[in-house]
Amino acid sequence: MSEAAASAHADHGAHEPAGFWSHYVFSTDHKMIGRQFLFLGLFMLIIGGILAMLIRWQLAWPETEVPGLGWVPEPHMYEGIIPPSTYNMLFTMHATIMIFFVVMPIMVGGFGNFLIPIMIGAKDMAFPLLNMLSFWVGAVAGVLMIASFFVVGGAASGGWTSYTPLTGAAVYTGVNWGINLWVLSLFVLAFSSLMGSINYITTLINMRAPGMTYFRLPLSIWSLFITAVLLLLALPVLTAALGMLFFDRVFATNFFLPAGGMPLLWQHLFWFFGHPEVYILVLPAMGVTSDILSVFSRKPIFGYRAMAYSMIALAFLSWIVWGHHMFVSGMNPLLGTAFMLTTMVIAVPSAIKTFNWLGTLWGGSIRFTVPLLFAIGFVSNFVIGGLSGVFMASTPVDIFIHDTYFIVAHFHYVVAGIIFAMFAAIYFWFPKMFGRMTNHTWGVVHFIGTYVFFNLTFFPMHFLGVGGHMRRIYNPMQYEYLEQFGDMNVFITISAFCLAIAQIPFVVNFIWSLFAGEKASENPWEANTLEWTAPSPPPHGNFATTPQVYRGPYEYSSPEVEEDWLPQTRPLGAAAATGH
Amino acid sequence: MMSWLPENVSTYGGQIDYLFYLIYYITAAALILVTVLMVAFLIIYRQREGRKAVYTHGNTALELTWTVIPAVILLMLSFMSISTWGEIKIYAPPAEYEVRVVGKQFNWDVFHPGPDGKLDTEDDIKIENEVHVPVDKVVHVQLQASDVIHSFFVPSFRVKQDAVPGRNILVWFEVTKPGKYELPCAELCGFGHSGMLGWVIVHTPEDFEKFLKENQEQG
Numbered sequence: 001m002s003e004a005a006a007s008a009h010a011d012h013g014a015h016e017p018a019g020f021w022s023h024y025v026f027s028t029d030h031k032m033i034g035r036q037f038l039f040l041g042l043f044m045l046i047i048g049g050i051l052a053m054l055i056r057w058q059l060a061w062p063e064t065e066v067p068g069l070g071w072v073p074e075p076h077m078y079e080g081i082i083p084p085s086t087y088n089m090l091f092t093m094h095a096t097i098m099i100f101f102v103v104m105p106i107m108v109g110g111f112g113n114f115l116i117p118i119m120i121g122a123k124d125m126a127f128p129l130l131n132m133l134s135f136w137v138g139a140v141a142g143v144l145m146i147a148s149f150f151v152v153g154g155a156a157s158g159g160w161t162s163y164t165p166l167t168g169a170a171v172y173t174g175v176n177w178g179i180n181l182w183v184l185s186l187f188v189l190a191f192s193s194l195m196g197s198i199n200y201i202t203t204l205i206n207m208r209a210p211g212m213t214y215f216r217l218p219l220s221i222w223s224l225f226i227t228a229v230l231l232l233l234a235l236p237v238l239t240a241a242l243g244m245l246f247f248d249r250v251f252a253t254n255f256f257l258p259a260g261g262m263p264l265l266w267q268h269l270f271w272f273f274g275h276p277e278v279y280i281l282v283l284p285a286m287g288v289t290s291d292i293l294s295v296f297s298r299k300p301i302f303g304y305r306a307m308a309y310s311m312i313a314l315a316f317l318s319w320i321v322w323g324h325h326m327f328v329s330g331m332n333p334l335l336g337t338a339f340m341l342t343t344m345v346i347a348v349p350s351a352i353k354t355f356n357w358l359g360t361l362w363g364g365s366i367r368f369t370v371p372l373l374f375a376i377g378f379v380s381n382f383v384i385g386g387l388s389g390v391f392m393a394s395t396p397v398d399i400f401i402h403d404t405y406f407i408v409a410h411f412h413y414v415v416a417g418i419i420f421a422m423f424a425a426i427y428f429w430f431p432k433m434f435g436r437m438t439n440h441t442w443g444v445v446h447f448i449g450t451y452v453f454f455n456l457t458f459f460p461m462h463f464l465g466v467g468g469h470m471r472r473i474y475n476p477m478q479y480e481y482l483e484q485f486g487d488m489n490v491f492i493t494i495s496a497f498c499l500a501i502a503q504i505p506f507v508v509n510f511i512w513s514l515f516a517g518e519k520a521s522e523n524p525w526e527a528n529t530l531e532w533t534a535p536s537p538p539p540h541g542n543f544a545t546t547p548q549v550y551r552g553p554y555e556y557s558s559p560e561v562e563e564d565w566l567p568q569t570r571p572l573g574a575a576a577a578t579g580h
Numbered sequence: 581m582m583s584w585l586p587e588n589v590s591t592y593g594g595q596i597d598y599l600f601y602l603i604y605y606i607t608a609a610a611l612i613l614v615t616v617l618m619v620a621f622l623i624i625y626r627q628r629e630g631r632k633a634v635y636t637h638g639n640t641a642l643e644l645t646w647t648v649i650p651a652v653i654l655l656m657l658s659f660m661s662i663s664t665w666g667e668i669k670i671y672a673p674p675a676e677y678e679v680r681v682v683g684k685q686f687n688w689d690v691f692h693p694g695p696d697g698k699l700d701t702e703d704d705i706k707i708e709n710e711v712h713v714p715v716d717k718v719v720h721v722q723l724q725a726s727d728v729i730h731s732f733f734v735p736s737f738r739v740k741q742d743a744v745p746g747r748n749i750l751v752w753f754e755v756t757k758p759g760k761y762e763l764p765c766a767e768l769c770g771f772g773h774s775g776m777l778g779w780v781i782v783h784t785p786e787d788f789e790k791f792l793k794e795n796q797e798q799g
Binding site: 083084085087088157158159163165166172173174257258259262263264297298299300301302303304306328329330333334336337340341344345347348351352354355356358359361362363364365366367368376379380383384387388390391393394395396397399400402403404463464466467468470472473474475478479480481554556557558559564 | 584585586595596599600603604606607610611614615617618621622625626627628631632633634635636637638639642643646647650651654655657658661662664665666668669670685727728729731733735738739740741742743744745746747749762764766767768769770771772773774775777
């Protein structure tokens, strides 16, 4: 960017309304909204993490006093001892918060907002006001969810899957308004996502810079595009089901109760949303991982089109695999056979992605930055989570491992593994978001701690599952055949505590870098995509002049230029000669 | 990893374990392959002075190979799974003994047929949390639930089936070894879910006669 353009930016910035409220709180700038979603998600990550630690305490040392929690009033805890009803609440809220208030806000809300306009060369989203509304509606949903901890009876305790009839009437769980608020919160959150997805899709179709064709989009943008389509089509199904569940609970309509309705209907509706939801969570992680691997391998992504098409394939197939959550539910077993076939097929695009990531590393000139390490960590975990999924896809094997810790291990490798892509993205775009670099050494320490203790926590859960250890049980010592797993549960718990402690370097690094980190240049990673042509951090409006795009995002180590990167906006040859 | 699997004592459990082992070896091989390649690439292709990365956008033949091979393996696994699945869940052999198990918060109510050999008659034997069955006989369980969903899980039989209120779901098994096997509930069913535990007691023919007789006398 020229000096003149940069000063034009400064002028533009000076004309912005600079009030605190309009700048930091009710901002319509996609970058501020992205940061708001990021902070919301990081805050909720702390809460979700604390819940996980309490779950692990109970599993390692059942029915003993949790240190420092003696003050929690009955009936939530009894002199620091977690009762079964509270335990059920802990894992229900842990999953709900991590899925809906951590991964979705950070990956879809945070990076979706921050990256989409700036990576396609637009000044902002198509509907900035709707974008602001999307965040604030999401925040209301978060407040409702947190409020549910404080109502009589405590928060929801029917599992994040909320199977009916257990959650269809307050009598079965003893939780009344806790579950009602859970339903309302997710109902409200769905509108936030709906507004966001409409905005993303409209922006992506209409506001790409000149020359930015669909097949010149970075894969992170492709992934967010596909995610937005999934959100638009999947979430309304959950919203409708939640509405019916609320009616069942409050007006005894019996949609999901055997007297006049059907318990399995809830499961079909829930998983019809729930399986696309898994891809809503994991696709953006795949997208940012692809971008980061390419940047730091200094190589074009291997098989760009195959990567884009495999994400589209994942999205389509994700609509027709929901029955694999229901192999032992009492669903027609012939349907089980059909869903097994579709589930096996969905493993193929996942395999393509993994091999293409390997192909990207092959022959590269790999720079071991913190974002690269976390991206590698994501791939490594995704491979384990993907392969363990094959066990569940096989219907007969699923009979045994369904509802055991094998499943818990599997979905933590996939969904909790997303946290590696999330950290990769935070370290990668931190300079652009906040104008400062993070500390490399502490980033490496954070990565090693997180990678080691993540695996020590979740890998042994496979063994528990193979041994038949059910998920969602309060005290494994109540079962003779599980007594042998006492030591392993202690091991997992200690690993989980270490995993939590390993996040301290991140918190310190994040906060320290925010205020005192080294100032970031425009393009500290020598990357090609459009956001790196804007100042760090970019002003409201992003670009002084609309960028012109000449090529795809992955022209690293191109023989056409001497340096090993070639920005999407740099004219070469005839275009450069005509000054276009 | 395999040593953690509980001992299998049902006729079809071996088939499930076989598929389990097969998938285990295939996925373990894939995991080792990918991990070794990744670590090797990270070491070999680390940034070094004077070397530029290879400029390539992909290789169609290679990409087709790694699409087709997993697809073939996965389809093979599907077809191998279909027959076992059908045997366990679709084509149950005729019953040689039949019981009814009803899940309720937080117990299993078990109804055994009395001397007339039929359920739903006056001489039914109701026992809480104990399923008594003969060894080497095809046992049908009529699985029901009276309040919320429970799940009938016998790890040693490789049996798991949800019990759904309003439904009567058939579960069958044939046990090859007498003994006492744990029957936990595997689906979250409320605050008492953990510890909702029954037993399947598999009798030798003589023992089973004795069990029936004792309960008739009590009845």
